[in-house]
Amino acid sequence: MNSSADPGTTRERDEVRVSRLRVCAIFAVNGLFIGVWAGLLPSLRDHFRTDARGIAVLLMVAGICAVIAMQIAGRWADRRGAKKITLAAVPIMAIGMCAVAAAPSYGVLVAAAAVFGVGNGMMDVAMNAVGVHVEARHKRPTMSLFHAFFSIGALAGAGIVLGSAVLTGGLRTVIVVSSLASVVIAVAGTMAVAKRLPQSQVTTASMSGPRRIPAAAWLLGVIALCFGMTEGTAMDWSSIHVTDVTNVSPGIGALGVVCVSGAMIIVRLLGDPLCARFGRTAIVRGGAIVAAAGFTVTVISDDLPVVLAAWLVVGLGVGIINPQIYAVAGHLGGGRTLAVVVGFGYTAFLIGPAIIGSLIAVVGIQNAMMLPIGLAVVVLILALWMPTAGPAKGGQRKRDVHGREQHAPISR
Known part of the structure; x- marks a missing residue:
């Protein structure tokens, strides 16, 4: 050899x-x-x-x-x-x-x-x-x-x-x-x-005809809308949740968003090997399950260490979903498809805080966390129909909606 x-x-x-x-x-x-x-x-x-x-x-x-x-x-x-x-x-x-x-x-x-x-x-x-x-x-x-x-x-x-x-x-x-x-x-x-x-x-019209947005982009967009609201809830409300539920000072309550942010960094650093091993669909579904489990604990517990651990788990769940959805969108249909899916995610960040805030005013901050649990379940279900595109398990390549292999040289 x-x-x-x-x-x-x-x-x-x-x-x-x-x-x-x-x-x-x-x-x-x-x-x-x-x-x-x-x-x-x-x-x-x-x-x-x-x-x-x-x-x-x-x-x-x-x-x-x-x-x-x-x-x-x-x-x-x-x-x-x-x-x-x-x-x-x-x-x-x-x-x-x-x-x-x-x-x-x-x-x-x-x-x-x-x-x-x-x-x-x-x-x-x-x-x-x-x-x-x-x-x-x-x-x-x-x-x-x-x-x-x-x-x-x-x-x-x-x-x-x-x-x-x-x-x-x-x-x-x-x-x-x-x-x-x-x-x-x-x-x-x-x-x-x-x-x-x-x-x-x-991509130009002369190369491939008019570039249309694949129908699967709208499914990815709905998933982005759901995970956008769950991630936005974690980032925007975790500190307030910790402060109010465990009766600590706002300074200590800020540990909530620290737990979420730190967990997101860790899981994203580990995300690519996990994706290569299990595939994007499994990773998205697993992230939704983990996020739902973490949010469930935020609904039922008022003990500071337990609540902080719950937000850590939420961060591990929501942090892994975002890169996978955007990657599939980009491989599937290029910049236009990516723009649609990312736009759905941004819309969630725009409306999410207002919806959660209004819900908190009616049912309280712990009960309001049931909404992101439901959204995580929706992500879990919709991921069953999530398209596959780009690198998959074991480094194998998937093909796009037109049957073309997703591969292109790096150019400058």
Whole structure:
């Protein structure tokens, strides 16, 4: 047996490895922006003397602009390649963040949120399309790793805000320092990987006829809507749940979201090997079962260690679902399909907090957690009909809805 490796194969593997690292960096950049944005919301609320309703408007504007931008970016990514869209989105998000830092009034802040939302919507679809392409080239699951780096970036962004608050103290200073720090780090990181960031496959009408959205995309969209609400509930309400149910201070209650976020990072780092072993459908169903089990404990327990453990379990469940659904959507129909599915997920994040909040006002926060249990069960059932596309168990390849093998070379 010849032990020497084929030089071409070795170069190809090295290229794929480098491409994965560069895509990880882009996901971390997006997460950094989101982490700083989310971390600044309390400071923005106090500095501009608004309330929860004002913050809700801010988030709604950013979210609506993101969903609209996603649909446009998905089509552009198919026609021109997702690399260009990804790199164009970073300066748009940076401009939005600079506008947040410089905003003299709440009205300008809302406009800044709109710009930030446009950039984030473009980047979310485009970077996932690039990630799907690298996964196709790698011939084994990698999307969970990319999403893990998004979570790591978000955690780092929240750390920037916390560090700014500790070192500076003033609301305005925290906003300016955190915003500008995120811009400098994100732009520098993007410039470092921009030249050799992988390009997704370009699809034109002359190559394959008009690109239609597969019917399965709408099934994936409904799954995204359900897991989006369960994940949003975990991120938005876990700390309040811990605080109210176990009668601890808000500072201790914040351990709820720490448990959720930490568990999501861990399970996403482990997600690709699990997906390669068991397949995406099994992983999605398993994640739904785990999430439902965790939420069930949040309904029945008021003991602090048990409740924190429950939110840890919830994080393990919800964290593994997102990358699998987006990966299947991208392999199935490219940027346009990905935009539809991601748009459903964003819609869930927009309406989820309001629905859960209204439910809490009527039945209480513990009973309200029965809704995400039901949504997790819906994900479990719908996953039975989830299409298979891209790398599957054992590194085998699946074919798309037209019978074509999902494989394309990495281009620049």
